[in-house]
Amino acid sequence: MSKNKSEYLINRHDNQYEVVIGLEVHAQVSSQSKLFSTSSTKFGAEPNTQVSLVDAAFPGMLPVINEYCVKQAIKTGIGLKAKINKRSIFDRKNYFYADLPQGYQISQFKDPIVGEGKVILDMPDGQKEVGIERLHLEQDAGKSIHDLDPKNTFVDLNRSGVALMEIVSKPDLRSPDEVNAYIKKLRSIMRYLGTCDGNMQEGSLRADVNVSVRKKGSKDFGTRCEIKNVNSIKFMQMAIEYEANRQVDLIEDGQKIDQETRLFDTKKNETRSMRSKEDAHDYRYFPDPDLLPLEVSDDFIENLKSEIPELPDEKKKRFIEKFKLSPYEANILVSDIETSNYFENVIKKSDVKLATNWIIGELFAALNEKNLEITESPISAGNLSKLINLIKDGTISGKIAKTVFEQMMEGDKDPKKIVEEKGLKQESDPKALEALIDKVIDDNRDKATEYKSGKVKLFGFFVGQVMKVSGGKANPQLVNEILKKKL
Amino acid sequence: MSDITIQSLSLLVENIKSKKLSSSEVTKAFVDRSEKSKELNAYITEDYANALNKAKMFDEKPNLDLKLPGIPMAVKDLFCTKDLRTTAGSKILNNFVPTYESTVTQNIWNEGAILMGKLNCDEFAMGSSNETSFFGNVQNPIDKNLVPGGSSGGSSSAVAAQLTPITIGTDTGGSIRQPASFTGTVGLKPTYGSCSRYGIVAFASSLDQAGPMAQNVKDCALLQEVISTYDEKDSTSIDFKRNEYSKELTKNIKGKKIGIPKEYRVDGMPKEIEDLWKKGIEYAKDCGAEIIDISLPHTNYALPTYYIVAPAEASSNLARYDGVKYGFRAEGENLIDMYEKTRSEGFGAEVQRRIMIGTYVLSSGYYDAYYLKAQKVRKLIKNDFDDAYKKVDAILTPSTPSSAFKIGEKTNDPVSMYLNDIFTVPVNLAGLPGISIPAGHDARGYPLGLQIIGRAFDEQNILNIAYAMEEKINFKNNITDWWIK
Numbered sequence: 007m008s009k010n011k012s013e014y015l016i017n018r019h020d021n022q023y024e025v026v027i028g029l030e031v032h033a034q035v036s037s038q039s040k041l042f043s044t045s046s047t048k049f050g051a052e053p054n055t056q057v058s059l060v061d062a063a064f065p066g067m068l069p070v071i072n073e074y075c076v077k078q079a080i081k082t083g084i085g086l087k088a089k090i091n092k093r094s095i096f097d098r099k100n101y102f103y104a105d106l107p108q109g110y111q112i113s114q115f116k117d118p119i120v121g122e123g124k125v126i127l128d129m130p131d132g133q134k135e136v137g138i139e140r141l142h143l144e145q146d147a148g149k150s151i152h153d154l155d156p157k158n159t160f161v162d163l164n165r166s167g168v169a170l171m172e173i174v175s176k177p178d179l180r181s182p183d184e185v186n187a188y189i190k191k192l193r194s195i196m197r198y199l200g201t202c203d204g205n206m207q208e209g210s211l212r213a214d215v216n217v218s219v220r221k222k223g224s225k226d227f228g229t230r231c232e233i234k235n236v237n238s239i240k241f242m243q244m245a246i247e248y249e250a251n252r253q254v255d256l257i258e259d260g261q262k263i264d265q266e267t268r269l270f271d272t273k274k275n276e277t278r279s280m281r282s283k284e285d286a287h288d289y290r291y292f293p294d295p296d297l298l299p300l301e302v303s304d305d306f307i308e309n310l311k312s313e314i315p316e317l318p319d320e321k322k323k324r325f326i327e328k329f330k331l332s333p334y335e336a337n338i339l340v341s342d343i344e345t346s347n348y349f350e351n352v353i354k355k356s357d358v359k360l361a362t363n364w365i366i367g368e369l370f371a372a373l374n375e376k377n378l379e380i381t382e383s384p385i386s387a388g389n390l391s392k393l394i395n396l397i398k399d400g401t402i403s404g405k406i407a408k409t410v411f412e413q414m415m416e417g418d419k420d421p422k423k424i425v426e427e428k429g430l431k432q433e434s435d436p437k438a439l440e441a442l443i444d445k446v447i448d449d450n451r452d453k454a455t456e457y458k459s460g461k462v463k464l465f466g467f468f469v470g471q472v473m474k475v476s477g478g479k480a481n482p483q484l485v486n487e488i489l490k491k492k493l
Numbered sequence: 494m495s496d497i498t499i500q501s502l503s504l505l506v507e508n509i510k511s512k513k514l515s516s517s518e519v520t521k522a523f524v525d526r527s528e529k530s531k532e533l534n535a536y537i538t539e540d541y542a543n544a545l546n547k548a549k550m551f552d553e554k555p556n557l558d559l560k561l562p563g564i565p566m567a568v569k570d571l572f573c574t575k576d577l578r579t580t581a582g583s584k585i586l587n588n589f590v591p592t593y594e595s596t597v598t599q600n601i602w603n604e605g606a607i608l609m610g611k612l613n614c615d616e617f618a619m620g621s622s623n624e625t626s627f628f629g630n631v632q633n634p635i636d637k638n639l640v641p642g643g644s645s646g647g648s649s650s651a652v653a654a655q656l657t658p659i660t661i662g663t664d665t666g667g668s669i670r671q672p673a674s675f676t677g678t679v680g681l682k683p684t685y686g687s688c689s690r691y692g693i694v695a696f697a698s699s700l701d702q703a704g705p706m707a708q709n710v711k712d713c714a715l716l717q718e719v720i721s722t723y724d725e726k727d728s729t730s731i732d733f734k735r736n737e738y739s740k741e742l743t744k745n746i747k748g749k750k751i752g753i754p755k756e757y758r759v760d761g762m763p764k765e766i767e768d769l770w771k772k773g774i775e776y777a778k779d780c781g782a783e784i785i786d787i788s789l790p791h792t793n794y795a796l797p798t799y800y801i802v803a804p805a806e807a808s809s810n811l812a813r814y815d816g817v818k819y820g821f822r823a824e825g826e827n828l829i830d831m832y833e834k835t836r837s838e839g840f841g842a843e844v845q846r847r848i849m850i851g852t853y854v855l856s857s858g859y860y861d862a863y864y865l866k867a868q869k870v871r872k873l874i875k876n877d878f879d880d881a882y883k884k885v886d887a888i889l890t891p892s893t894p895s896s897a898f899k900i901g902e903k904t905n906d907p908v909s910m911y912l913n914d915i916f917t918v919p920v921n922l923a924g925l926p927g928i929s930i931p932a933g934h935d936a937r938g939y940p941l942g943l944q945i946i947g948r949a950f951d952e953q954n955i956l957n958i959a960y961a962m963e964e965k966i967n968f969k970n971n972i973t974d975w976w977i978k
Contacts, residue, residue: 059593063813065586066573066595066692068727098809100855104828109812159828161817290855292864295698295806297728 014181015222016250018258022222025250026230027185027215028177029242031192032170033202034146034210035078041145041169042069042112049208053162061167063107068296071096075169076300078201079119079143080310082171085195085317086138088123090307094142096297100290105148105161113172115291118142119300125175125195126319127187128337136188137176146170171202177216177227182243189213189239190341194318198343212237217249219257228253229263233270233277245270249277321346329358338366344380351387356394364394368408372415385414393421405478406430434481436488439472442480443488446471457493468493497522498655502564502712503739505658509555509562516555516563519658520548520607523565527609527656532976535651537570537628538578539610547607559605560719567657569648570611571618572598572703573692577608581694582616582626582644585814585821585839595692596727597661597703597720604719609657613647616841617811618668618696620644621913622903625843630900633676634972635939639897642672648706649676653970659707659716663693665700666799667893667917670929673706674892674942677931677970679713679959680706682917684949685924686731689724695810697803698729700921710930710960715739717952736953744961747781751945751958752885756792757916759894765935766891773889773932773943773962780961785885789877794870795919800911801854801867802922807844808851814839846907875923882948887958890916892929892942916944926952930959931968938971 016023040047043060060067083090095117098110120141127134148166152159173192179185193204193211204211218230233249236242248270253263267286268277293299316324318340325336325346339349339362352361369390373383393410396402402410402425410421410430425431433439446468447454457464472485497519500508508514524541544565551563573579573591580586594602602608615625623631623646631646633639634654641650645662649672652660662669664682673680681704688703695701705716718739723732753774758767774784816822816835823838825831840848854863881888894915903910920927925946932943943962947955 062818064591064593064819065579065581065589065694065813066591066690068691070726070728100809100812102812102815102832104815104817107813107818109815110809288857290809290852290857290860292805292809292855292860295729296695 014183016219016254018254021258023219023250023254023257024222024224025180025246026177026218026220026227027179027246028230029175029179029185029188029216030214031173031175031189032212032214033082033173033192033196033204035075035143035169035171036201036203037072037074037078037169039072039074040167041072041075041143043167045167047168051164053160053164055164057163057166061107061163063109069112069294071297071300072169075143076119076302077310078169079141079171080302080307081199081314082173082196082201083120083123083141084311084314085199085201086120086123086125086141086173088138088141089121090302091117091119091121092302092304092307093117094119094300096143096294096300097291098294101287103147103150104159105150105163105166107148107163107166111145111147112294112297113144114142117299125188125191127184127191128333129184129187134184136178136184139174139176141171141173144170144172177218182246185215185242185246186239189242191318194340194342198315198317206238209237213242215242215245217246217253218263219250219253228257229265231263231265231277232267234267234280236270241270241272244275245277248275252277329353329362331358331362335362335366342380348380348383348387352391352394354391356391357398360394360397361391364390368411372411376415384416384418385411386418389414389418389421396421396425400432400434400481401425402430402432403478403482406432430479432481433476433479434484436484439480439484439488440492442475443472443485443492446475447492454493465489465493498526498658500658501708502659502715505564506560506562506715509564510557516548516551516565516607517545519563520544520565520609523609523655523657527567527651529977530654530656533632533634533650533654533656534629535612535631535647535654535656536567536610537580537582537613537626537647540577540608541610544607544609551605551607556605560715561601561604561606564606564658565609566601566606566659567609567612567651568598568601568660569614569645569662571614571663571694572661573694574598574608574611577611579611579694580628581618582614582628583814583840583844584627585835586694587627587821589820591692593692596689596722596724597693600720600722601661612645612651612657612660614662615644615646615668616844617694617807618644618663618665618701619807619843619847621667621671621910622898622900623647623672624900624904625841627841632900632976633897634976635676635897635970637975638899639939640675640900642675642897644668645672645680645706649673649678649680652676652678652706652708653972654976659705659712661703661716661720662706663696663701663703664917664921665696665702665803666921667914669704669706670892670917670927670942670944671913673929674931675897675940677940677968678706678708679710679928679930680704681713681717681928681952681956682920682926683717683721683952684731684926685921686729687721687735687926687950687952689722689727689730691724691726697806698810699806700799700803702921710928710956710963711739711742713928714742714956714960717956721952731950733950738953738956741953742960743957744780744964746958746961749782749887749954749958750785750885751777751782752785752787752881752888754787754789754792754881754888754890756789757890759915762894763935765896766894766941769933769941769943770889770891776932776962776965777889777958779965780958782958787881787885787888789874789881789919791870791873791877792919795874795922796911796915798867798870798874799914799918799922800850801863802871804847804851805855805864806851808848808855811840811844811848843907871922874919878919878923878925878946886948887955888946890944890946892916892944896935896937896939896941920944920946925949926955928955928959930963930966931970932962932966933968934971940968940970
């Protein structure tokens with residue numbers, strides 16, 4: 007057994023295997039136009055309506071770098087605490103495919119725009135640092151559509167030339183859970199920065215997953231296989247589990263692992279060989295002579311640094327220090343920028359502790375049930391903060407607040423109005439409460455006698471009765487006090 | 494009317510501006526002569542009816558403030574021209590009609606010139622004799638059996654034969670200067686980054702440069718003034734202060750220091766080339782220039798370096814001609830089969846050879862030994878020139894190691910063909926401007942050219958030296974119109 011409860015190991019006979027994972031994440035740069043042309047990048051347009059002469063590689067057409075995409079890549083680099091390379095070079099990666107009009111992809115090979123950096127993961131048993139090897143800019147290819155016609159393949163070039171950031175991690179990940187946390191953290195950082203929308207359904211974020219296994223304690227890396235183009239976290243985790251077990255089985259069987267590129271079949275939940283090392287493409291990388299080396303000045307980088315918002319790690323630290331949140335609460339609230347914005351808007355005018363509980367508890371559950379994002383929340387931050395104030399100042403009880411909350415979920419109504427309209431205001435008038443309590447004691451004489459003779463547990467019964475008779479509106483604190491006196 | 498086509502560009506402009514001639518008269522004269530000169534095979538695509546129409550429209554509303562008012566002109570078929578077929582001399586683009594215009598040609602039309610048609614060239618500008626064109630050989634107006642040089646062979650032939658008053662070519666390793674030398678005309682390869690590459694079918698991107706070809710230096714200067722502009726659409730275009738080359742042209746080159754590189758005395762160079770060079774030195778001295786012996790020590794490596802860099806870039810640049818999007822497509826069983834058939838049938842032998850060489854030198858395991866080393870040598874060659882320009886203002890060399898050769902003479906010997914570029918290639922590798930001017934004849938009466946190489950962005954200086962020497966040389970081309978029946 008492992009001493010660390012979150013350690014992910016594969017056991018076979020007497021052997022324990024550790025899984026070593028590195029990711030190459032392809033993140034689509036959020037930008038209006040493509041990396042080297044002015045065509046739109048908008049998702050979901052009619053096929054081949056967002057294609058310039060450059061994207062379709064017409065004779066004599068030349069790429070011109072989109073400065074905005076360069077800024078986005080550098081910002082992302084800053085967010086990954088990475089080294090920004092003041093000089094980087096665009097290379098051509100040569101291969102033939104129908105959806106690659108130029109016959110080469112413009113990418114960065116030897117000299118990427120961003121060098122080494124790191125990402126901090128919050129795992130159940132503590133923090134883990136994952137190294138970033140590099141980040142480079144490259145063009146996306148078009149899309150081949152094979153299922154529209156029995157004989158022909160159709161090509162949609164709308165994606166052709168869209169800017170991607172390839173973010174290469176070091177082989178620092180050790181489990182599907184860490185991969186999950188890593189992707190979510192990367193996504194969160196980029197969404198904070200506004201450099202990638204992280205929308206996996208639309209293909210804005212996908213990854214090549216490198217997997218190898220080794221006996222626990224070994225320092226050497228095993229032979230790795232690369233699983234290409236996996237487009238959801240769940241599939242990445244499934245692919246890793248399958249692939250790691252496949253490799254362990256091979257080793258246990260005395261067989262060799264071939265270094266190869268594999269595909270994950272989501273229907274069969276298995277990885278399949280795509281091409282071996284021998285069949286690997288020779289991409290004939292060389293510097294693109296149509297583009298000069300990309301040079302950025304210190305000022306350019308400093309200006310971008312000044313535009314960087316507070317990122318999740320720093321925000322988390324602040325939430326813990328300033329608002330006394332637990333690390334768990336802080337993690338949840340900073341995980342995406344919209345949630346943290348919502349939270350900060352709510353606590354502008356209301357109690358932090360209550361707000362934290364209501365957002366993480368009631369609101370998240372309600373949104374989940376309706377399958378809504380925080381940005382689509384029917385309850386605005388302002389109204390949630392009003393609701394919390396109604397609880398705080400004793401106007402309504404926590405229990406009544408839940409009823410009010412449910413009504414607010416039906417449409418963003420002012421909780422004060424709901425309380426007024428439905429007469430849900432808490433009864434805090436001692437005289438009115440005394441009358442109520444007298445009646446309850448009167449009606450339950452026998453139980454009152456039992457209480458007095460020592461059956462103190464019955465106190466709860468009386469509180470419940472008072473609340474029931476008041477329709478839940480009685481101020482529980484006052485009810486307690488008065489009951490104690492009267493009984 | 495027949496005296497119109499013998500006029501220089503400068504004279505035609507003057508005559509149109511002073512209304513002695515109309516654009517229609519001039520255009521008709523060049524169209525008529527072009528029609529009578531089909532045997533030269535200088536044109537790939539003719540656009541005469543449109544040209545005459547445009548000339549008529551110009552005459553109806555003449556704008557005489559333009560630099561090329563109503564001047565008809567045919568251009569090398571490597572420049573994309575909107576709505577007019579652009580083939581690059583290849584079967585693979587046989588049916589390709591661009592929807593866009595190259596920056597260089599757009600600059601020309603903006604100054605009032607009129608397109609007459611597209612001129613023959615070696616396939617994708619790969620060749621030194623115009624024999625690799627899918628559209629057949631071009632004949633040199635000097636002699637029926639001679640090549641006009643290449644790759645801008647249609648351009649040189651058309652200017653020498655006066656089918657167009659002036660033209661533009663492209664020069665990757667000598668493709669303007671060598672054909673100019675073979676036809677007794679003037680050709681300028683500008684500094685890399687001077688003329689936009691936007692809309693020019695790419696051969697080798699780090700070497701390709703468009704430039705003017707003309708009957709004389711002054712016309713060349715005027716056209717350079719028109720075509721050289723900074724262009725944001727070409728990332729390698731350079732934003733420097735461009736002269737009004739024709740206005741600032743002067744024959745006063747007194748005290749200019751002209752270097753003579755000893756490494757250009759190559760083994761087996763014909764005596765007449767040696768003599769021409771000596772004569773050139775004397776002419777330069779006569780003009781008041783100071784002659785200084787210099788050394789460009791890495792000259793020997795220029796040709797092998799070029800034949801690694803250029804094919805490497807070409808192999809990648811030509812990958813887009815795959816039958817998928819435009820141009821020629823051969824049917825195939827599947828995608829790979831379609832690629833193979835399209836490219837085997839669509840490209841000629843020389844283009845295929847260079848794609849093979851380029852693919853090889855970029856392959857993993859060979860990249861360092863060939864491509865990377867070639868890039869290092871390229872830097873050394875550039876350094877040679879930088880060192881030389883500490884001592885001199887320009888460099889004088891022969892343009893080619895021989896006069897024009899016979900059609901078919903070198904087609905089966907690519908290396909001997911490549912050797913033709915030996916004096917021109919270093920200039921492209923260093924990104925410098927170079928001009929070839931006609932300077933004499935060999936024993937058979939074939940023209941020979943001298944090359945003047947300048948500092949980067951110093952086109953004005955080499956144009957001035959060429960202008961001064963041109964007067965001393967007083968070259969006359971022996972053209973008999975043998976092809977006109």
